[in-house]
Amino acid sequence: MVDTTIWFGTGASVFFLAVVLFCWFAATRGDIRSPFYYIPPLLTTVAGLAYVGMTAVTLDALPLPVGVETLRFADWAVSTPLITYYLALLADTDRSTRAVAVAANVGMIGLGYGFVTLSGSLRWVAFAASTALFLGLVYLFVRTFQTALVGASRTSRSLFVSLRDLTIATWLLYPTVYPLGPAGVGVIDAADIDFLVVVLDVTAKVGLMAIVLLRQYELTTFRTRDAPSAADPEGA
Secondary structure, three states, rough: OHHHHHHHHHHHHHHHHHHHHHHHHHHOOOOOOHHHHHHHHHHHHHHHHHHHHHHHHHOOOOOOOHHHHHHHHHHHHHHHHHHHHHHHHHHOHHHHHHHHHHHHHHHHHHHHHHHHHOHHHHHHHHHHHHHHHHHHHHHHHHHHHHHOOOOOHHHHHHHHHHHHHHHHHHHHHHHHHHHOOOOOOOOOHHHHHHHHHHHHHHHHHHHHHHHHHHOHHHHHHHHHHHHHHOOOOOOO
């Protein structure tokens, strides 16, 4: 339990540090009013708050009757759709495509929560359905989103592909790791699952922010391209 508390506390610290650094960068060298700049720190703020809650749970300091998994999936239900929306925004997809992608993402997380809370065959039905939605998201990322970028510049496509590939690579490991844990076949114990998930969460979310910061000059092309539509409610 002590190790788990340390991992959760470390995760929360890394997320909040990333928020501060990214917001400073956006305010001084970017445009914090642009969704390309305010979405990354927003999703890591959500993750950081969830990890504070998980730390409190392990210390028996949370007054609310919720567990680690509930907080973890509540985080994912908000932060991962924000990542999906961010990729859709970068790809300049239409409004309906963004809505479908975000809805699929929310459904994937909801069914994933079913996998860790249900029992018997229903648990594996939920896992299969969640995995199917994940594969559908991968298709959207690789085909639909990529197609929308056909007319974009080479640097724009390069940034999108980097963020997309990081997202797919990290998200692919969740349905691989979880079935091996206590909710599945029990090959990996709960403490190790917690550690692996913290590493994956930090890699997926802070890694996305790091790529954006390191390649900020490429992000400028997206801001210029989407400035009119980003301000238009119909284009959002």
